[in-house]
Every structure is written in C-alpha cells, then in structure tokens.
Amino acid sequence: MQKLILILPALLFLFFQGTAVAQDNEPEMVDMNRTCFQCHGNSHYGVYIEMTDTRERRIMNPYYIVDSIGYMEGVHGTFACIHCHNYEYETYPHKASLKLEPQYKCMDCHGGDDLFAEFHFDEISEQVNESVHVKAIGDNFTCAKCHDPHTYKLIARDSTSMIKEIVAGNNAMCLDCHGDLTRYQLFTEQEQPQIMETHDWLPNQELHFKNVRCIECHTSVQDTMNVSHKILAKEKAVKKCVECHSTNSLLSNKLYKYKRTSDRSSGFYNDVILNEAYVVGANRNKHLNNISLLIFALTFGGILVHIIMRIVKR
Amino acid sequence: MNSEKLYLYPVWLRLWHGLNALCIIMLILTGISIQYSDIKYPFIPFDTAIILHNIFGVIAVVSYVFFFFANLFTENGKQYRIKMKGLLQRLTKQTQYYLTGYFKDAPKPYPIEKNNKFNPLQRIAYTSAMYLLMPIVIITGVALLFPEFIIDEVFEISGIQITAIVHAAAGFFISIFFIIHLYVASVGKHPLKNYKSIISGYHESH
Numbered sequence: 001m002q003k004l005i006l007i008l009p010a011l012l013f014l015f016f017q018g019t020a021v022a023q024d025n026e027p028e029m030v031d032m033n034r035t036c037f038q039c040h041g042n043s044h045y046g047v048y049i050e051m052t053d054t055r056e057r058r059i060m061n062p063y064y065i066v067d068s069i070g071y072m073e074g075v076h077g078t079f080a081c082i083h084c085h086n087y088e089y090e091t092y093p094h095k096a097s098l099k100l101e102p103q104y105k106c107m108d109c110h111g112g113d114d115l116f117a118e119f120h121f122d123e124i125s126e127q128v129n130e131s132v133h134v135k136a137i138g139d140n141f142t143c144a145k146c147h148d149p150h151t152y153k154l155i156a157r158d159s160t161s162m163i164k165e166i167v168a169g170n171n172a173m174c175l176d177c178h179g180d181l182t183r184y185q186l187f188t189e190q191e192q193p194q195i196m197e198t199h200d201w202l203p204n205q206e207l208h209f210k211n212v213r214c215i216e217c218h219t220s221v222q223d224t225m226n227v228s229h230k231i232l233a234k235e236k237a238v239k240k241c242v243e244c245h246s247t248n249s250l251l252s253n254k255l256y257k258y259k260r261t262s263d264r265s266s267g268f269y270n271d272v273i274l275n276e277a278y279v280v281g282a283n284r285n286k287h288l289n290n291i292s293l294l295i296f297a298l299t300f301g302g303i304l305v306h307i308i309m310r311i312v313k314r
Numbered sequence: 315m316n317s318e319k320l321y322l323y324p325v326w327l328r329l330w331h332g333l334n335a336l337c338i339i340m341l342i343l344t345g346i347s348i349q350y351s352d353i354k355y356p357f358i359p360f361d362t363a364i365i366l367h368n369i370f371g372v373i374a375v376v377s378y379v380f381f382f383f384a385n386l387f388t389e390n391g392k393q394y395r396i397k398m399k400g401l402l403q404r405l406t407k408q409t410q411y412y413l414t415g416y417f418k419d420a421p422k423p424y425p426i427e428k429n430n431k432f433n434p435l436q437r438i439a440y441t442s443a444m445y446l447l448m449p450i451v452i453i454t455g456v457a458l459l460f461p462e463f464i465i466d467e468v469f470e471i472s473g474i475q476i477t478a479i480v481h482a483a484a485g486f487f488i489s490i491f492f493i494i495h496l497y498v499a500s501v502g503k504h505p506l507k508n509y510k511s512i513i514s515g516y517h518e519s520h
Contacts, residue, residue, distance in 0.1 A: 204461055204462065206462055207461055207462060240360075240361075241360055241361055241364070242351055242353050242356065242359070242360035242361070243353060245348075245351055245360055246351040246352055246353050246360065247350065247351065247352050248352065248353055248354075278472050278474040278475035278478055280348060280351075280478065281348055281349065281350075281351035281360065283475065283478070284349070284350075285479070288479070288482075288483070292486055295486075295490060296490070299490055299493055299494065300493075303493070303494070303497045306412075306497075306501075309417055310417070310501075313417040313418075
C-alpha cells in the first residue's frame with residue numbers, strides 16, 4: 001500500500017504528461033521545475049536569513065546540482081521533479097526530515113510493466129542483483145548509481161549514434177565512481193583501484209579505453225539484450241585478447257550489436273563496424289578477400305602448370 | 315659442357331638474405347594467423363602470433379635498413395637499377411623463355427653474369443619488392459606498432475583501418491613474391507642448384 005502511495009504521483013503524471021511535452025522537438029522546461037532549477041541548476045543559490053534580515057549567496061553542493069539542459073534532453077525530461085522527489089520539496093527551506101525519507105527506485109515505476117517491456121527492466125534487475133556491485137554493496141547499489149536519472153539518454157539505442165559516442169557515454173558511467181574517490185567511497189572504505197595501473201597489461205591502453213566500453217570485458221555475454229548488466233568480478237573479466245580479436249569477436253555480441261543492421265552471415269564485419277574502428281583479427285573485407293584468393297589461385301595455378309610442363313618435357 | 319663458377323653472393327649478402335628470409339617467413343605465417351585469428355581453431359595462438367610478429371617485424375626493419383645502406387655503398391645496389399629503355403622487350407623475351415624456351419632447352423636470353431645477377435623479370439620483381447613493397451609494409455607496420463600516433467580519421471574512415479589494410483595488402487603481395495621467388499629459384503638444371511648458390515655464394519653456370 002505504501003509503495004502504491006509512492007508510485008501514484010508518477011502514474012498520474014504519466015497520464016497527464018502529454019500537456020508537458022515540448023513543441024517542435026525543442027526540449028522545454030517543465031513549469032513546475034523552474035523553481036527547483038533556480039537553485040539546483042546553478043552553482044550558487046540565495047538564501048534569506050530571517051534572524052538578520054539579510055540575503056546571502058551560498059555554494060550549492062556540487063552533487064546536488066542538476067544540468068538543466070541535460071535534464072530536459074534526458075529520458076525523464078518531461079517529468080516534474082516532485083514526481084520522483086517528495087512533493088514537500090516544493091517548500092523552501094526544505095524540511096530537514098525529508099533527507100531521511102526513502103527515495104523512489106527505478107523499478108518502482110519501471111518494474112513489471114508491459115509498457116516498458118522492450119527495455120527488459122525486470123531482466124536487467126535480475127542481472128544487477130547477480131552483479132559484483134550488488135553482491136559487494138547490497139541493495140544500496142541502485143540503478144541511479146550508474147544511470148543518473150536526471151540526465152540519462154538512450155545513446156546506444158539511437159541508430160544514429162556513433163560507436164565512439166556510445167563508448168564515451170558508457171565509460172563515463174563507470175568512471176563516475178571508479179575515477180572519483182568521493183563517489184567511490186559512498187559505497188566502500190576500500191582504497192580506490194587505480195584504473196590505469198590495474199590495466200597495465202592491456203596493450204595500447206589509451207586506444208582501448210577510447211574505442212571499447214569497460215563492460216565489453218567486465219560483463220557476461222547476453223543474447224537477449226543489448227547490454228549485459230551482470231558486471232563480473234575482476235577475476236572473471238575477459239583477459240584473452242583473442243576473444244575480441246578474432247573472426248568470432250566477442251564485440252559482435254556486445255558493442256557492435258547496435259550496428260547489426262547488415263547481414264553478417266558470411267562472417268565479415270566491416271559493414272557492422274562501419275569504418276568507425278579497426279579490430280585486428282576481426283575486420284575482414286569480403287572483396288579484398290576474394291581478390292586475394294583469386295591472386296593466390298592464379299599464382300599456384302601458374303606454378304602447377306609450369307611444374308607439369310617441366311615433368312612432361314624432361 | 316664447361317661449367318664456370320661465379321662468386322656472386324658475398325658473405326654479408328648471404329647473411330642478410332638468410333635473416334631476411336627467416337623474418338619474411340615468420341611474418342607471413344604470423345600475419346596470416348593474426349588476420350584470420352579464431353578462438354577455437356588458432357593457427358598460432360593470437361598473443362604468441364602478435365609477439366612473434368612484432369619481434370620479427372622489428373628485426374626485419376633493422377635488416378632492411380642494413381640492406382638499404384649496404385646497397386648504397388656497394389656494387390650490389392646496381393643490380394636493382396632498372397633501365398627503362400627497351401624494358402618491355404626485355405621483359406617479353408624473358409617471359410617467353412620461361413613459358414616456352416625453357417622447355418626447349420633454349421639458351422637463356424640473359425645469362426647470369428658477375429655484374430648482372432638478375433634477369434629482367436627478376437630485376438623488376440626484386441626492385442619492386444625491396445624498394446616499393448618493403449618500405450610500404452615497414453612504414454605501415456611501424457605505425458601499427460604505435461597506433462596512438464595514427465591519424466584518427468581520413469575521409470571518415472579510421473586511419474588505423476586504412477593503415478592496416480595497406481599493411482596487409484603489401485604483406486600479401488610480398489607473400490606472393492615469396493612464393494614465386496621460391497619456385498623460380500628451382501628453375502634450372504637442377505631444382506636445388508640456386509638454393510645451394512645462396513648458401514655457398516658460388517653460382518655454377520653451364
């Protein structure tokens with residue numbers, strides 16, 4: 001019942017959200033959010049001190065700042081802040097007790113709903129529960145820890161996205177914690193692993209980081225979904241180069257899944273990779289292959305005929 | 315028939331030739347394995363193939379630099395100079411010999427001499443291999459050893475991809491040259507005669 005009360009405002013919003021959708025594809029600020037972004041969209045905010053009857057300018061906690069443009073362009077851009085946050089946040093100064101109230105979790109809205117079936121949220125949830133993050137941290141590891149609900153965009157599902165955009169966007173999610181000690185220590189008191197050092201073994205490290213996502217090596221292969229959310233323990237991460245650098249490259253079931261628009265039955269990957277990256281051992285060109293086979297055949301054929309002639313004329 | 319022994323291949327040339335041959339063989343084998351790598355059926359395991367390809371590639375570069383300068387400062391360099399005048403006729407004559415004359419025991423149109431080791435076909439093939447294909451494969455190979463420095467995109471195509479295709483194509487033509495080179499070396503009175511020459515340094519002409 002309590003959950004239903006929590007979800008109700010969001011469901012009502014979904015019902016009426018048509019009125020808030022921006023015109024001509026231009027993102028537009030939801031009216032109710034303007035007040036929130038006055039403070040949470042800026043690095044500073046003004047506060048009135050009643051006791052001294054003065055106004056002061058204060059620094060906004062950087063972790064409470066939301067990129068307003070990013071918000072409007074994000075998947076939840078048409079939502080009002082109070083659809084996920086308690087409506088009492090409309091009152092300023094905010095009540096101190098609000099901080100202790102449980103927040104909505106993504107699955108409260110997205111779970112068990114056929115409306116979102118194409119996104120496989122329930123399957124994702126199961127995978128996350130099996131991932132190293134939840135095993136180590138527990139239920140505190142929510143979707144929002146990786147996917148900032150304020151600015152989240154569907155980069156990978158957009159067919160116009162370039163591989164590099166997908167890689168950069170995706171790796172930024174991991175580096176938000178694994179490259180930021182403060183966020184990393186939200187979950188653990190352990191020393192933050194030094195990514196460059198732990199990946200010392202990786203040849204051409206910089207190129208790998210730029211061209212493939214962390215999850216290519218750190219997740220299990222999933223056939224049913226575009227992205228596997230079962231993040232593996234570091235000991236189980238892919239460390240064999242040939243798993244990606246081969247005709248049956250792992251990448252065809254991961255990063256290049258998005259680009260699988262052409263027929264790959266012949267085992268050629270260039271149409272998929274679309275000249276955006278080069279993977280030694282995985283890239284082969286059908287036409288060059290045929291030409292090379294023909295030249296090889298002609299060479300050996302010529303030699304064979306010459307040998308036969310030598311034997312006959314001896 | 316009198317046989318004449320010609321000292322054609324000095325020690326440095328034979329040593330270079332041997333080292334270069336070893337490198338080319340290893341680079342072709344590892345190159346094929348890398349290009350067609352397969353998890354289940356590796357010809358040479360990928361990691362090993364990469365290491366060997368890099369090692370023999372670097373040795374081949376050093377060996378080529380030695381060859382290049384040795385040819386600059388010795389008489390051997392002259393063997394690789396092509397005279398354009400009458401080239402087509404010379405090539406046609408030599409091709410005709412390989413296709414017909416050889417089987418009729420016709421005299422060689424361009425017999426081996428101290429100052430003219432290669433027949434016209436050999437001269438154009440060796441010069442193309444050593445002064446065109448080898449520089450291409452070396453430059454692209456060194457670039458692929460340091461891919462961070464390769465231009466990101468050329469006309470919206472990955473610079474690394476273009477470099478790799480040019481490298482593989484040049485490597486492919488070197489492997490074709492290598493196969494033909496091995497076979498043509500066996501053309502003679504005795505199939506192993508020329509192989510012995512490149513080891514002993516002496517060419518025996520009849």
